[in-house]
Structures are given as structure tokens and as C-alpha cells.
Amino acid sequence: MRAQVPLTAIVPTVGREGMLADALASIAACDPRPAELLVVDQSGRGAGELAADGLDITVRVLAMAQHGISVALNAALREATHDRVLVTHDDCRVAQDWAGVAAELLHEDPDALWTGRVLPDVEPGRDPSLVPSTIDDPEPAVYAGVARVDVLYPANMAVGRAAVLDLGGFDERFTTAAEDNDLCLRWLMAGRTIRYEPRLTVWHRDWRSPQDLRALYRRYQLAQGALLAKHLRLGHAAGRRLALDTLVWSVRGTAHRWAHGRRIDETTASLTHIPLGLARNWRAMAPVRDD
Template sequence: MPSYPHYAVTHIHLDKQPHLPALTYQGQGNYLVYWWKEIALGHSFIEPNHSLTEETYRAALLKAIKPTIEHYAAHTKANVEKWQAWLAAGETASWSAWLDTLLTPWMPASIPAQVPVTVIICTRNRAATLKLCLESLAQMTCQPAEVIIVDNAPQDDSTEKVAAAFANVRYVVEPKPGLSYARNTGVKQARYDIIAFTDDDVLVHPEWVYRVWETFQDKQVYAMTGLVIASELETEAQQIFERHWTFNRGYLDVAYDQAYFKRVEAAGPPVWELGAGANNAFRKEVFDKVGYFDERLGAGASGCSEDSEMWFRILVSGDTVQYNPRAVVHHTHRKQLSELKRQIYAYMRGFAAAALIQQDQHPAAGYSKQLWYMPKYYASLLKRGFPRFNFRSRTLWVEMKGIVSGVNFYYKHRNRPPQLPA
């Protein structure tokens, strides 16, 4: 069995450290995340035992951040002729001054102490990780107006005790097991017009809630997703997930609007690519428009996709889902391969069930074509992984089982109506 050295996660703030940082190369890899102040710009995987010189570091940095820099420059019509040459030549003073000018419009001059946002965390029997999440929320530069903990079918009072230790946290029990039940309970309890969801295994960036609120200042936006960065890459399971199933949707702003929907409609809109449930938010009024989370979907039911199915309905209704990479959280992936396999099984089960549900909702969507293509797709992956089935191939069997189970789940539950607005 091959060994998979861990990757050390290093966050490099280029405004403070423009040169190659001190890294360990022997026996480990390095995952470098590049920032300019509070704006994430890109990342690099440096493979185990592969060392960097100042020159090769600048080349890796340029490759990682070039799309992001060009994205921001396109919005400001900045002169982009010289910055790459400055970076390649190590002219840090010129490059840093230019980059600061470029990104200043996206850095708020001041941040309010509080914004009218409800943060909802749905949890079940994970008090220790929840405590860490709430501690990170409490340390944010800008605070939400309220935090709601929805304890889903709890087995003890450990979650309630954790919630009681934090100010501005409201504890609610949802006795019916299932993430969508818990999410819907949180929505109904929310007192504010912007509702943000994160998970109990997440640590939030200090500006996260402010950036969520900022996104909804555009009145065309009815939902948003944000950047999810891996907290650690210590184990093979965590590396498999980040390499092949990542929550990280990149560092560029993307408006998923009607133009996007029309482009992808016939092939089956890949709404799972819009973001992750660990970092997403909604206008509360959208639930009155399109309904609540489908309780057939999500953990405790189909297994996954209650969030992406909601984004699908929002797109079908003609509204926009905005991806904002400045709204950042850090996620701890499953450490053990057995945990990863259960997770991926649930993902594929939920994907298949949601795809068929979405096909019912909007017959013009081509999800049935995707499912018919799956046997051919997995045949190619099996051929590629044979005979060792290492790394990416380790989850192939549970993926296929999950898809079959999801189709069966759909046919068993397809006549159960989704929950409508109250």
C-alpha cells in the first residue's frame, strides 16, 4: 500500500511576506494559499520532497494568482503590462504597490461591528467541533445579529451546553432527523432578512459575515456561496477529497444568472459546482418564493444535495446565485478513508436523487442524460484505476453504489411532495 505524506497548509500574506517563506520539504508536501491582506488569490500544491528556490517559488506564485489578478484588473481596467515582469524579477516594491492599488476597491475602508444577518449552524452530536466553530464566529471583526444552533435529533445535552456558553447564540431543537428538517427549522426561526449557513466543522474568516452581507447589497442576488479552503491535508482521505471532491470553487467572482442557466440548461445544470453547504446564504424572502429545503434530500435522507437543489430552484425562478470568493471559511475534511467513503456514498446517492427530482421540476433540464452516461463514465474510471485502485480510485465502488441507491431512493419517494412555504 503506497504511503501518502501529509501536506502542510501554509497561508502566505503577500503584503507582509513577498518572498519565499521558510518551508519543510523532506517527507511532506506543501499546500500554499496566497493572500493579499484579507483577499485570497490562489493556491499551489508543492509535491513531497520537491523544494523551491526563490525563482521557482515566484513561478508557482504567478501561475496560481494570475487568473485572479487578471479578473480583478478587468473590473478596474488597470494596466497589467508590467506586474508579471516585476514579480518574475523579484521587484517586490513595485509589484506590491501595484497590487495594493488594484485590490483596494475590494477592501472596505471600515467594517461595521454588526450586520443584520442570521447565522444558522445545523449540528448533531458534534459538540467539540461546534465549540471551535462558535469560537471562530465570536472572533469575527463583524458580528451577525443572531446565531441559531439547530440541534437535530440530539442524543444528549452536550450541544445545548456548548451553545449556552456563547452570547448571542439561540439554541433550537429539531426532533425530526435530517439536515433539511434542521435547515427549515432554522429558516423559520430566523429574525433577519439574510440567512447564512455554515457547518460545525468549519472555522470562519474574520470578515466572513461582513462579506456575506456585502454580497446581498446587490438586489439581484437571492443566494450566495463563498470560498471554502481546506484547514488541513494530513491524511490520504483529506488529500483525496481536496484533489478530487474539493469544496473550493476558486478565487473569481461568478454570477450564476439567467444567462448561465440558459447555457447549461439542456445538459443538466451542474448546480453542485456553485458552492458548498458549508458556506452559503439566502435572502429570507426566497423561501417564500420557491419553497423550503426539500426534506427528501440532505444528510439523514437521500444523503446530500439539499443545498444545490435549492440553488436550482432559485435559478429556475429567474434569480441569481452569486459566488463571492472574499467570503471565506476553512473546512476540516474527513480524516479516515472509511469516513470519506461514507461521505462520498452519501454525495452520489444525494446527487442521483436530486438530479431526478430536478428533472421532474424542470423537464427541459438534461439530468436524465447525465445519469444514462454514468455507466460509461465509471467504466473508464475503473479501467484507469485497475488493478491497484489507489487514491482517486479508492472510492469508485461506493460512488457507483451511491448512484444506484439514489435512483432507488428517488423512485421510492418521488410522490412525496416537497415542503411549501408556510
């Protein structure tokens, strides 16, 4: 029997059964394996059970009627058997040593939030730069002392679940995106450390059409606007810096895209949809009172 490490691997899904089955199979192939594999299924049609069928690993499926990535992750953090958890997404595959490396890293620094490489998984002839949310930096990095939103890759992270829940978990007002940016900022503002380790590796599938990718980036930008609304309304300096940095990033990125033929990239729709998301979510992102 293959060795196990005392970790819970978490995979939220909205029902992409084929890709989810590949994701779960890659986790089942880990050596050592995580002691628990927990799927949060928001598909409403039993996608988790279907994808897990026939695997030689026990998969615990938590079916949820409520939608939203933050809701799914918070439920998984509360339900996980083990305090140390690994998270990936249903359109990713993990390296065979993923769980083993994570166990090693969390033993090395159990208080850090660890993240790692997210490599594009593309067919020959496809452009790997069109796969969103990837990173292939070969050098480890430590982030602490400076509040920022861009150093956590949610499709590949390892952390102690109690620490995330103690911070309030993921903000469930972020339903489709930016929940990772918000946690990243709050984690660093709380004086905690995020560490990037390239040995912790997953591959992100290339499955979106250009139309799908444009729609995805529009959702990202609306969510980024909501993130700005939240942290500007909180009135802290990090929120003001975030607003300025976002403006500079958006203007520079848009100018670069236009200079190179309006290609699709992470700044697509940023000049229109970030302000739109800010306006739409200004009231909803009022500071939460702790009565």
C-alpha cells in the same frame, strides 16, 4: 463592544461538540459579528448548549427531535430574527470578516443567493483533496439562465430567507445530502441568480477516515439518485439534462479513479449508488400536489 451586522448566522449540528465549539468560536471572533447566532441542534443530547458554553456571544439553540439537514435549515429560516441569513456547518470555521463580507454582498445584490470559498482545513501531511465539498476558485462568478446543480456550496452561503421560503424552502425529502443541489437547480430554474464570491470564506475540517469518506460518498450518490428521481418525475428538460450530465460525470470520474489506483473522490460508488438511489426513491419522489 464589537460592531454587529443585521444578519442571522445559522449552524445546523448533529452533535459534533468539539468541532461545533470551534465553529461557534470562529463566528464569535468575526469583526463585525452577526447580530444573531442560531444553532439547530438535532443531537438529542444538548450539543448546542455544551458547545456554546463560555463563548462571549449569545447563541440561540433550537433543539429538534426530528432529524434531517433540510428540516433543520427550514426551521432555522423560519426562526431567524433577520431576513438576511448566513449558513455554515458544524465542521467548518469561518473567516474573521465572514459576516462583514456577507453583509456587503447582500447589500450589493439582495436578490442573489451568494456562496463562496470552502477551503480544506488539513493537518500537515494530509491530502487536502480528500476533504469533500471544497472550492478555491479565485475569481467571482455569476450563474443565471442555465439550470445546474453544482454551483452552490451549502457550508458557505448567504441569502434572504424569505426568498428561499417563497421557493418552498429546502425539500425535506432530502434528509442527508443533495438538498443543496436541489435548491440550486430550483433557484436557477426560477430565473434567479447564484453568485460566487471568493472573499466569502470558510474552512472545512478534515476529520473523516477513509472508511468514513467512502460511506459519505455512498450517501451522496444515493441522494443524487433521489435528486434524479425527483426531477425526472417532474418531466422538465432540466431533469433530463441532469440525468445525462450525471451519467457522463459518473463514467468519466470512475474511469479516472481506476486509472489512478481507485482513489477516493466524489465519484466513488457513483455507478452503483446513483442508480440505486434513483430506484429506491422513484415512488417517494412523486410530484407534490398543491391541492
